[in-house]
Amino acid sequence: MKFSCQITDVFDCSMERAFKAPILGDATEFMKGYLFQPPVTGFEDDKTWGQVNGIRYPINNGNLFVKKGRMFKDLILERVENKYWKWTIYDFEFKTLFFVHKAIGEWEIKKVNSNRIEVTYTYTYFSRNWLCNPLTLLLVKIQIKGIMKRALVGIKKQAQSNTPFVYESVNTV
Numbered sequence: 001m002k003f004s005c006q007i008t009d010v011f012d013c014s015m016e017r018a019f020k021a022p023i024l025g026d027a028t029e030f031m032k033g034y035l036f037q038p039p040v041t042g043f044e045d046d047k048t049w050g051q052v053n054g055i056r057y058p059i060n061n062g063n064l065f066v067k068k069g070r071m072f073k074d075l076i077l078e079r080v081e082n083k084y085w086k087w088t089i090y091d092f093e094f095k096t097l098f099f100v101h102k103a104i105g106e107w108e109i110k111k112v113n114s115n116r117i118e119v120t121y122t123y124t125y126f127s128r129n130w131l132c133n134p135l136t137l138l139l140v141k142i143q144i145k146g147i148m149k150r151a152l153v154g155i156k157k158q159a160q161s162n163t164p165f166v167y168e169s170v171n172t173v
Contacts, residue, residue, distance in 0.1 A: 001133050003140040004124040007148055011117045013159045015082045018109045018117040021159035022151075023076070023085050024050050024167040030154025031058070034146040036065045036096065044070065050167040052079050066094040077104075084108045099132035100125055100139065121152055 011018045022030075033039035038060040043049070046056035054076045062068030070093045078086035090102035106122040123144050127136040158165075 001130060001136070002124050002126045003133075003137050004122060005140050005145045005148060006120060006122040007145075007152060008118060008120045009152055009156060010112060011119055011156055011159050012115055013117060014115065015109060015111055015117055017159045018119055019082045019085075019107075020165050020168065021155045022107045022121070023079075023087070024165035025155065025158040026166045027058070029158060030151045031147075032150055032154065033060075034150055035143055036063075037143065037147060038063045038066050040071070046167075049074075049076070052076055065096045069093065082109070097139075099128055099135040101128045102126050103144075119152075119156075121148060121155075123148060 028040055028042060031040035040058045041061055042059050044057040044059055046054075048054035049056040056074045057070045058072065058074060059070055060066060060068065072089045072093060073091040074087060074089055076085070076087045078084065085105075085107040087105045088102055089105065092100065103123055103125045106120075106124075108120045108122075110118045110120075112118050123140070125136050125140050125144065127133050
């Protein structure tokens with residue numbers, strides 16, 4: 001079974017910046033952790049990140065619930081320029097998520113007017129089996145929703161700034 005969380009916001013920036021910020025931006029600035037998940041401190045093997053089928057491995061400094069090092073595998077599934085991203089996270093390295101099979105992230109943008117962009121950010125988590133559904137539901141409604149809200153603040157800040165994106169010059173379409 002799958003469980004989703006979706007949040008929306010309006011960014012005051014160009015379509016291009018609203019589109020690029022969550023994937024090509026500096027995720028260490030917006031994946032700050034929440035409750036049980038420690039902040040992302042960097043990435044490994046990210047040479048193809050930003051392209052369809054591009055991968056990277058987020059790393060962290062660990063905590064009581066998550067071991068130090070790689071957290072999971074990030075894989076870009078779809079990229080529709082200035083409209084939509086779809087990615088998956090799987091192969092979780094921390095055993096506290098034993099009940100989750102994978103997650104799908106989505107980022108969709110729509111122009112409201114000249115410099116106002118509506119952003120829809122969605123994460124869907126998939127349980128390993130029906131016995132795990134209650135744990136997955138709690139994870140999404142509490143942990144993932146909190147992570148997403150905090151991340152959206154940082155993504156918006158990057159999108160509305162003029163700072164270059166980390167992956168922009170390296171990984172173009």
